[in-house]
Amino acid sequence: MASHIVGYPRMGPKRELKFALESFWDKKSSAEDLVKVAADLRSSIWKQMADAGTKHIPSNSFSFYDQVLDTTAMLGAVPPRYGWNGGEIGFDTYFSMARGNASVPAMEMTKWFDTNYHFIVPELGPDVKFCYASHKAVDEYKEAKALGVDTVPVLVGPVSYLLLSKPAKGVEKTFPLLSLLGEILPIYKEVVSELKAAGASWIQFDEPTLVMDLDSSKLQAFTQAYSELESSLSGLNVLIETYFADVPAEAYKTLTALKGVTGYGFDLVRGPNTLDLIKGGFPKGKYLFAGLVDGRNIWANDLAASLDTLHTLEGIVGKDKLVVSTSCSLLHTAVDLVNETKLDKEIKSWLAFAAQKILEVNALAKALAGHKDEAFFSANAAAHASRKCSPRVTNEAVQKAAVALRGSDHRRATNVSSRLDAQQRKLNLPVLPTTTIGSFPQTVELRRVRREYKANKISEEEYVKAIKEEINKVVKLQEELDIDVLVHGEPERNDMVEYFGEQLSGFAFTVNGWVQSYGSRCVKPPIIYGDVSRPKPMTVFWSSAAQSMTARPMKGMLTGPVTILNWSFVRNDQPRFETCYQIALAIKDEVEDLEKASINVIQIDEAALREGLPLRKSEQAFYLDWAVHSFRITNCGVKDTTQIHTHMCYSNFNDIIHSIIDMDADVITIENSRSDEKLLSVFREGVKYGAGIGPGVYDIHSPRIPSTEEIADRINKMLAVLETNILWVNPDCGLKTRKYTEVKPALKNMVAAAKLLRTQLASAK
Numbered sequence: 001m002a003s004h005i006v007g008y009p010r011m012g013p014k015r016e017l018k019f020a021l022e023s024f025w026d027k028k029s030s031a032e033d034l035v036k037v038a039a040d041l042r043s044s045i046w047k048q049m050a051d052a053g054t055k056h057i058p059s060n061s062f063s064f065y066d067q068v069l070d071t072t073a074m075l076g077a078v079p080p081r082y083g084w085n086g087g088e089i090g091f092d093t094y095f096s097m098a099r100g101n102a103s104v105p106a107m108e109m110t111k112w113f114d115t116n117y118h119f120i121v122p123e124l125g126p127d128v129k130f131c132y133a134s135h136k137a138v139d140e141y142k143e144a145k146a147l148g149v150d151t152v153p154v155l156v157g158p159v160s161y162l163l164l165s166k167p168a169k170g171v172e173k174t175f176p177l178l179s180l181l182g183e184i185l186p187i188y189k190e191v192v193s194e195l196k197a198a199g200a201s202w203i204q205f206d207e208p209t210l211v212m213d214l215d216s217s218k219l220q221a222f223t224q225a226y227s228e229l230e231s232s233l234s235g236l237n238v239l240i241e242t243y244f245a246d247v248p249a250e251a252y253k254t255l256t257a258l259k260g261v262t263g264y265g266f267d268l269v270r271g272p273n274t275l276d277l278i279k280g281g282f283p284k285g286k287y288l289f290a291g292l293v294d295g296r297n298i299w300a301n302d303l304a305a306s307l308d309t310l311h312t313l314e315g316i317v318g319k320d321k322l323v324v325s326t327s328c329s330l331l332h333t334a335v336d337l338v339n340e341t342k343l344d345k346e347i348k349s350w351l352a353f354a355a356q357k358i359l360e361v362n363a364l365a366k367a368l369a370g371h372k373d374e375a376f377f378s379a380n381a382a383a384h385a386s387r388k389c390s391p392r393v394t395n396e397a398v399q400k401a402a403v404a405l406r407g408s409d410h411r412r413a414t415n416v417s418s419r420l421d422a423q424q425r426k427l428n429l430p431v432l433p434t435t436t437i438g439s440f441p442q443t444v445e446l447r448r449v450r451r452e453y454k455a456n457k458i459s460e461e462e463y464v465k466a467i468k469e470e471i472n473k474v475v476k477l478q479e480e481l482d483i484d485v486l487v488h489g490e491p492e493r494n495d496m497v498e499y500f501g502e503q504l505s506g507f508a509f510t511v512n513g514w515v516q517s518y519g520s521r522c523v524k525p526p527i528i529y530g531d532v533s534r535p536k537p538m539t540v541f542w543s544s545a546a547q548s549m550t551a552r553p554m555k556g557m558l559t560g561p562v563t564i565l566n567w568s569f570v571r572n573d574q575p576r577f578e579t580c581y582q583i584a585l586a587i588k589d590e591v592e593d594l595e596k597a598s599i600n601v602i603q604i605d606e607a608a609l610r611e612g613l614p615l616r617k618s619e620q621a622f623y624l625d626w627a628v629h630s631f632r633i634t635n636c637g638v639k640d641t642t643q644i645h646t647h648m649c650y651s652n653f654n655d656i657i658h659s660i661i662d663m664d665a666d667v668i669t670i671e672n673s674r675s676d677e678k679l680l681s682v683f684r685e686g687v688k689y690g691a692g693i694g695p696g697v698y699d700i701h702s703p704r705i706p707s708t709e710e711i712a713d714r715i716n717k718m719l720a721v722l723e724t725n726i727l728w729v730n731p732d733c734g735l736k737t738r739k740y741t742e743v744k745p746a747l748k749n750m751v752a753a754a755k756l757l758r759t760q761l762a763s764a765k
Contacts, residue, residue, distance in 0.1 A: 001319065001369035003054050003361045004289050006204075006241055006265065007061035007154060007329025009354050011516050012041045013336050021064065021520040024091075025099075031091055038062065042140065046149040048355065053362045056202060056239075056289075059144045059151035060137040061329060064091075065098045065519050066112075067206075068119040068164060071156040072097070075187050076133030079107065079123050079168060089133045098519060100702035108166070109518060109701060111611050113208060113244050115296070115332055116567055118518035122161065124180060125171035132187045138194045145199060152239065153195050157207035158188055158229075159221045164209065178221045185225060189232040202237040204265075210255055211245035211271065213617050219254045230260035239289060241265035243328035245615045246273040256283050263287030268309070269294045269327040275309070278316060288317045291327035293360050298333055298513075298527060298569045300352040301360045303367075303380045310368050324365040330354040333569075334513035334525075346390065347508050347529055349383040387529075387573075395505070395531035402581045409629065410636040411664060416691045419666055420726075422640040426600060427553050431761060432715070432729050432754045433484040435694070437647050437669055438557045438603065439496075439734035440474045440489035441743055450494060467492050468545055475549045481747050482755075485553045485601055488546035490736070494524075496559045496605065497567040501526030503538040504586055507568075518701075521737065527569045528579060534586035537593045544597045556599040560646065561587050561630045566608035577626040584633040591635050595642050603645035604634055606663070607733075610653055624659040631663045643667060649696075649733045654682045657689075667692030671732045673699045673714060683721035693722060696732030697750060703738070705746045711753035724761060729754040 011017045020037035023029040042062050049057045063070050073094055078084040081104045084093045098120055100106035108121040137153050144151040158181060167175040195203060207222065226233075226240075238261045247255065247266060252274070255264060266274045268291050282288060290313055292306045314322050336355035340348060352360060363376050387393065412419070453463040474489035493499040501507040507526045514522040539556060547554040561583035570579055587604065594602050609627055614620050635644045646663060649671035653660060660668065672680065672695035683689065697714045698706040711729075718727055729750060735743050 001365040002056060002323040003365040004056035004152075004265075004323050004325040005049055005054055005058055005330065005358060005361065006206075006243065006291070006295060006326045007058050007331050008045050008049070009331050009333070009335050009516065010041070010062050011335070011514060011522055012044075013339055013512060015514050015522055017041060017064075018514075018520040018522055025095070025520075034064075034091075038064065039143065042143065043147055046144050046147060046151065049358055050149050052358045053366070054358060055365075056323065056325075057144075057149060057151045058154045058204065059140045061154045061331075062140065064094065066117075066119040067154075067156055068122065068161070069094070069098055070134065070136055071161050072120070072122045073134035074132070074137065074191065075161075075184055076131035077122055077124060077128050078133075086131070087133070088135065100699070100704045102704060105699060105704060106702045114611060114613060114615055115244075116515075116517055116523065116608065116611060117332060119164070122165035123168035124162070124165045124177055125168040125175060126179075128168070128180070128183070130180075130183050130187055132190045135194070137191055138198055141195055141200055142198050150199075150201070152202040152204050153200055154204045154206060154241075155188070155191065157205035157240070158184055158225050159218075160207045160209040162221075163212075163218065178218065181221060181225055182228075185228050188229060192229070192232045192236070196236060200236065202239060202262075203233070204239045204241055206241045206243075207255075208241075208243050210240075210242045210251045211247055211267075211615055213248065214251060216250075219251060222254055222258060226258040226260055233260040237262040237287075239263045239265055239287070241289070242271075243267040243291065243295070244270055246271035247277065248616070249277060252277045256286070261286070263289055263323070265289035265291060265325060267291045267327040270296070275312075278313065282317050285321070286317070287321050287323055288313060289323045289325040291325045292364070293324075293326045293357050295326040295328035295330050295357070296332045297572060298351050298353055299572055300350055300356070300380060300383055301364075302384055303360065303364060303377050306364055307367055310364060314368065319368070322368070324361050324368065326357060326361060330357055331516060333357070334510060334515060336512075339512040340510050342511055344508060346386060346392075347527070350387045350529070351527070353513070393530040393571075393573075395533060398506075398531040398533045398582055398585075401585055402578060405581055405585075405633065410632045412632075412636055412638070412640075414640050416664060416666060419640045419643075420692065423600075423643045423666060426641045427485075427643065429484055429553075431724055431758050432727055434729045434751050434754050435483060435485040435555070435669070436478075436487050436730060436747070437732075437734045438487050438490055438555070438605070439493070439736035440477075440487070440491070441738055441740050442491075442494075442736045443740075446470055446491050447494075450492070467542070471542070471546050472549055475546060475554075477744070479550060479552065481744075481751050483552075483747065483751060485555060486546075486550055487555050487557060488542060490557060490734075492542055496734075497564050498524055498526055500538060500559050500564060501528075501568065503536070504532050504534055504583070506530035506532040506582075523567065525568050528565075528571050530571070532579065532582040532586055534589050538590055540590075540593050540597050543594060543599050547599060553601045554599065555645065556591075556594040556602040558587055558590060558594075558602065558604045558634075560604045560606040560609070561634060562612060562627045563606050563608040566612040577630075580626060580630045581633070584630040587634040588637065592637055595638050600641065601643045601645065602635070602638075603647060604631065604665075605647045606631055607647060607649050609648060610656055613656065624656060628659050628662050631665075635665075645669065645692075647733075657682050657687055661689060661691070665691060667694065667728060669694040669728065669730050670696065672696045673732050680717060680721055689722070690726065692726050692728055694728030694730040697729055697753070698731055698746060700731045700733045700735055700738055703742055705742055706749060708749040708752045708756065711750050712756050715753060715757050719757070
């Protein structure tokens with residue numbers, strides 16, 4: 001019985017790739033050093049999977065930034081602004097597309113479906129001259145083969161690649177991206193030909209867009225693509241992999257009729273209804289890759305239940321055609337539980353990280369083949385029983401409070417227009433008020449202080465003194481720059497979700513449970529294992545200290561309930577909305593304590609609200625209802641004069657703009673500049689927005705420093721579609737990933753642009 005892993009984490013168990021990338025970007029190490037770290041990581045991953053008995057081991061699932069950008073490089077689809085003149089694409093061009101450089105901005109970055117992973121959006125049009133410009137897929141296959149490991153090369157499928165792209169600047173927004181299918185398929189054929197020549201016997205095309213609501217013309221593109229590739233694929237076993245949701249019935253019909261395809265991969269964790277389609281008919285003689293081990297969460301698989309499902313599937317497709325698989329790439333989970341030496345033993349027994357999921361996949365495959373590891377299955381059953389009856393999971397008072405929420409929509413009593421008037425009388429802000437999103441650069445010294453405090457190497461008194469000094473430095477800098485509404489810079493926080501989770505009940509934490517978000521950026525999601533409550537205030541001390549250092553308004557900075565939920569590993573024993581309501585009640589307590597402490601501006605970030613939107617339209621209304629309701633719960637009890645901000649970033653917001661309005665925040669700051677001001681189009685189309693809004697005026701994920709003129713131009717574009725009295729001026733996102741040498745001039749130019757526009761507006765009256 002065969003086993004398969006869709007993909008694997010890239011950063012390494014101790015974030016080795018992250019540090020190698022950042023060292024290379026900072027010119028502290030060479031390209032050769034970076035390549036060696038990557039090769040060592042790949043070798044270790046392949047060996048680990050081979051040693052576990054995995055038959056279908058992926059290659060080309062590794063990336064220096066993301067797999068869609070790798071495909072853009074493979075196709076030679078480099079936008080002209082990067083000055084690429086042909087040949088094999090090197091690091092300079094590759095990382096310029098991802099991060100920008102001193103002279104040109106980066107390409108747009110957005111969320112990978114409904115995950116916290118990001119990808120660089122291809123910019124395409126009729127003038128793009130595609131060519132085979134990166135041999136990475138073939139090189140990595142050969143690299144593994146030289147190590148004695150036969151792998152399954154993974155490519156982003158041609159149709160999904162085009163559907164995830166956007167028209168380049170200057171190209172009509174209505175340009176049919178699928179019309180480029182005939183232009184890119186010859187390059188796919190070249191790659192396939194080279195892989196066959198190198199000895200590959202299987203190839204995996206990831207076509208995750210098949211789980212979306214696609215019309216017949218888009219489904220027809222899959223038929224066209226694989227019909228055209230059929231002769232090139234002859235002699236190869238071809239797997240089409242889908243993930244993240246159920247495959248709709250029409251898409252299932254299209255997929256299972258594709259020519260030249262040997263097997264189909266389905267996510268049976270997030271797409272359990274696909275089982276009904278399989279039971280209703282599966283093509284004879286084809287392989288079914290059954291994604292039963294969750295690639296997106298860290299809970300141990302229920303092996304007994306999965307084995308039952310596999311026995312059912314075996315009766316449909318036959319034992320020799322059934323492959324046990326992960327539901328999606330393990331990129332979205334932490335690397336190895338072995339590294340968690342400080343995690344509570346009982347909670348640890350409930351978990352499985354990527355390394356353990358490989359063992360689960362292979363244990364299921366062996367059990368199906370008649371070689372069941374009784375001890376492994378017995379330990380798994382005991383862990384599930386322990387979790388089910390553990391008293392640490394349930395808090396009756398929390399559950400009652402959440403039930404009591406029913407029957408109210410938790411709206412503030414006064415409309416937003418009246419509230420903004422009351423707030424302006426209190427805050428007395430200028431036209432086009434300036435602010436930042438929350439965090440300031442996390443320096444080496446700051447990280448050292450936090451690390452030493454956690455390790456008990458410095459006292460609490462020393463820690464508080466150091467953090468207050470850092471806050472004071474950030475406050476003084478903002479005053480010097482003449483920013484209107486200040487932030488304290490969040491020096492006490494390594495991560496916006498982890499910080500709150502550490503102070504809420506029902507959460508557990510890892511030491512090395514890192515997950516890649518984009519590029520070298522990693523996050524360490526907390527684990528929500530039980531009912532959530534707030535034992536004591538979490539931010540009031542620091543916000544009050546910061547406000548005491550300035551006469552200007554100081555924002556209290558909180559992470560919203562939906563973002564805490566979506567950026568955590570969430571318990572899977574109750575509906576997500578129930579957990580979200582519990583978190584909302586905890587944040588509500590914090591908001592009201594901040595208000596009592598005379599914090600007049602409170603930002604409740606919901607950066608991940610759009611990210612959690614289900615991929616299927618039929619499920620979206622229910623999600624948006626409870627997600628928006630959760631946000632309103634947090635601030636429904638504050639006074640009209642308390643200004644509630646929220647922040648959202650790096651997603652497509654246009655399709656949920658009415659839900660954003662329904663959140664009823666006083667001010668929203670929202671990513672805008674990196675996505676070519678896509679957000680503004682919704683206002684051009686007539687959507688009326690009456691609350692304060694700050695579309696980002698520059699991209700903080702690039703080291704590039706925008707000029708005053710460039711920022712002023714962006715503000716003018718905003719003023720063309722938004723009222724002057726509601727517009728705020730701010731960056732796209734928080735500044736923690738940047739250096740002060742980048743932040744200071746960028747913010748200086750931002751404030752100068754706001755002042756320039758104020759002068760022009762005043763003289764125009």
